[in-house]
Amino acid sequence: MKKLILLLLWLPALRGHAQPAGGQSAPEAVFADGEYLEYAISYKVSLVNTDVAGVTFRTAQGRRGDRDVYTVDALGKVYPFYRWFFDLNDSYVSTLDAGTLRPLELKAELREGKYRYSSRYEYDWDEGVVRTTFRNHKNPDSSRRQMPLREGSFDALALFFNLRCADLSELERNGSGTMDLVLEDTIRTIRYRLMGRENKNIRGTGKFRTLKFRCQLATSSGESFEDGSEFTIWISDDRNRIPLYIESPIRVGSIRGRLIEWKNLKYPLDSKMN
Template identity: 30%
Template sequence: MLKLVAVVLILFLFSGREPQRLTETPVESSAIDLCEVGNSVFQDGETITYKLYYNWNFIWLAAGEVEFKVKTYPDFIKVSARGKTYPSYEWFFKVDDYFEAHLDKETLLPTLSIRDVHEGSYTRYDKVILDQKNHQATYYWGPDKSNTQSAQKVVSGCMHDILSVIYTLRNVNVGSWQVNQQLPVSIFLDKEAWNVGVTLVDKYEEKRIKGQGKAQTHHLEPQLISGNVFKEGDQMQIWVSADANHIPLMIESPVSVGSVKAVIKSWSRLKYPFELDNP
């Protein structure tokens, strides 16, 4: 069964079973250091909500919403995302997923990652403690928080999770990239480390955002990994605001059955002014 909210949460997707080989990238990519990016884009209290749609037999169904939040503490930044299906969609498939990450304030690298998934009859709990300095991941997994196994794995010293990479990439000046430039990213997910990439398709592209208006955007294409959600050759498209906030405005992607779309619905406490032209 399609894990709709999980697909959208992984905006720059890193799910599946077999990593694909990264294509050759321009030299400039190596100059972008995702190990110590720092934060100049988001602030305490930022909240962004997306409306999710699922296309089934040429019909777009409003399926649910995902809400992203930022909370700053003295020693770390907590970022979280909760995705839920609408009651009207739950006859088809019910989802209530929660993702959380604790980020180092200086580097934005994660020290803790939590995933608590409830999708139909399927449940899954994951907790990862990342020791970036000593290159070690201690991870716990099981059907729920009270019933887990644990293990350790040696990882690189610059390892992200699915939430940290979203907020880290928002702090990268995509507008300075070359078209077709690809940025490699390392991420820990499902007890494994993955090497994937995101490519710039176009810069300063005008895009109409459903229900919101027009915006100047940067058009990105994340690398997808074929598996139980995506088929070989599938492509995801992401349009990110070409302003100081760098927020994803719309995401479109095929999945194994049908396609999904996430469209920004509301936002508050952004660090910089943001508005779209009239719809």
């Protein structure tokens, strides 16, 4: 369950390479104040396909000190019927500079059964480092890590909202590439390949024109893709560039996520065919 929730946070980054800072102007934000996206998470094995959880994203524009910022709240929850089996309530809050779309801070609180985990990322772009603090309920003492940043190395939520603003033309020319994902104590590589355009039926939502990507996340050592996560994602082929459907295999069956509700998009969802 946690794996697919994280994948939903990571994968909008597969739209291309953005260069939001480092002397270049930021891409125009394709999301708006008040945007809301909701996904249903399902588990499929054999002929059984059951919705077990939901993930929501809410975006707000505001101020932080002397900066204009976007604040993004992401929340993943198991549906009530399944909480007896596995209770999950994960919250992520990201703050992005509205002018550059660079992340300033990410806070995460994970509550999964009796397990508790909290983390915080603080970005220092002047020094070119990210400082992370993380701890769980078994070890109340915080662990700390400082890692060097490369331009475009962002956490999951920052990738989600930053790179959906990227210019697609470069990706269409190259067909594949890599990007960096900042985690608590490491930076891992995602490798992706554009499979082409596809008309995709999404259960309960409709038929869409999409861009289809196949992706791999490197192992924790960052040296190999052989035992890392694999996943496929379908993205709306319109100016919003939002994830519509995602699928990732597990040892038995697969986990999937699909868009079920959206509000206050900046642009019409022109990719929807019916």
